[in-house]
Amino acid sequence: MKKQFIKLFDLSGKTAIVTGGAGILGSHFCMGLADAGANVAVVDINIEKANELARTIEKDYGVKTLAVYCDLTSEQSVKEMVDSVVSEFKTIDILHNNAAGKSSNLEAFFAPFEEYELNQWKEIMSTNLDGMFLVAKYVGKVMKQQKNGGSIIQTASIYGVLAPDNRIYEGSFYLDRQINTPAIYSASKGGVVALTKYLSTYWAKDKIRVNTITPGGVESGQNEIFKQNYSNRIPLGRMAQADEMVGALIYLASDASSYVTGQNIMIDGGLSSW
Numbered sequence: 001m002k003k004q005f006i007k008l009f010d011l012s013g014k015t016a017i018v019t020g021g022a023g024i025l026g027s028h029f030c031m032g033l034a035d036a037g038a039n040v041a042v043v044d045i046n047i048e049k050a051n052e053l054a055r056t057i058e059k060d061y062g063v064k065t066l067a068v069y070c071d072l073t074s075e076q077s078v079k080e081m082v083d084s085v086v087s088e089f090k091t092i093d094i095l096h097n098n099a100a101g102k103s104s105n106l107e108a109f110f111a112p113f114e115e116y117e118l119n120q121w122k123e124i125m126s127t128n129l130d131g132m133f134l135v136a137k138y139v140g141k142v143m144k145q146q147k148n149g150g151s152i153i154q155t156a157s158i159y160g161v162l163a164p165d166n167r168i169y170e171g172s173f174y175l176d177r178q179i180n181t182p183a184i185y186s187a188s189k190g191g192v193v194a195l196t197k198y199l200s201t202y203w204a205k206d207k208i209r210v211n212t213i214t215p216g217g218v219e220s221g222q223n224e225i226f227k228q229n230y231s232n233r234i235p236l237g238r239m240a241q242a243d244e245m246v247g248a249l250i251y252l253a254s255d256a257s258s259y260v261t262g263q264n265i266m267i268d269g270g271l272s273s274w
Contacts, residue, residue, distance in 0.1 A: 012036075014094055020098045033096070040057060064089070094151050153212070211252045
């Protein structure tokens with residue numbers, strides 16, 4: 001009997017939430033899920049951008065969408081977001097716990113470790129890890145009550161697994177300034193990987209799979225010096241494009257990965273293999 005394996009990737013009729021859905025990577029993730037057939041809740045603190053993206057996705061892909069405001073640092077806001085999605089779509093099948101943030105105060109965010117302020121550390125942690133906890137808590141509760149299982153995918157970072165090579169930042173500019181990777185970013189993203197592993201075993205009995213995708217460096221406006229410095233560290237010899245993150249997400253969201261949980265898929269051009 002011939003089996004049609006490609007259908008394992010079909011998400012038709014599923015409901016997906018993407019936090020940080022209007023961002024550089026998030027918008028590609030939302031479009032990828034829609035292209036696979038899923039109805040998509042575009043969750044973002046920038047509701048104008050979320051609404052614009054939701055309208056575009058409906059027009060281009062013919063699925064149902066919902067733009068939802070959410071402040072991930074507020075438990076009440078997270079609860080209201082999940083309630084809104086359930087009210088609109090009735091079920092939640094896929095969560096892409098994707099949102100992360102930088103500070104509005106870039107001087108404080110990129111400060112040397114010896115001078116790093118505790119309030120800045122807590123501000124980033126409240127979005128990058130506390131927010132992941134809150135969204136997983138409320139969505140996981142819904143999935144458990146539905147008794148149909150589900151897939152949760154969380155976005156980490158290469159610097160949650162590896163230490164940054166600070167040499168690549170010499171002469172590099174991004175966000176109109178000299179940058180680095182602060183310790184809070186690495187610590188918060190490392191926490192995402194650990195949270196994934198914990199939840200993968202905690203919810204396994206409920207058929208809720210939990211996995212991580214870990215992007216390497218993605219081109220998003222860095223100067224040529226940075227791109228060259230970074231590319232020199234990559235076996236494939238270049239930075240990633242945003243849409244190259246999407247395939248792994250579709251795999252983990254779909255039945256193609258029905259026996260995969262607790263894993264961290266590195267989408268890093270081979271950097272972690274050196």
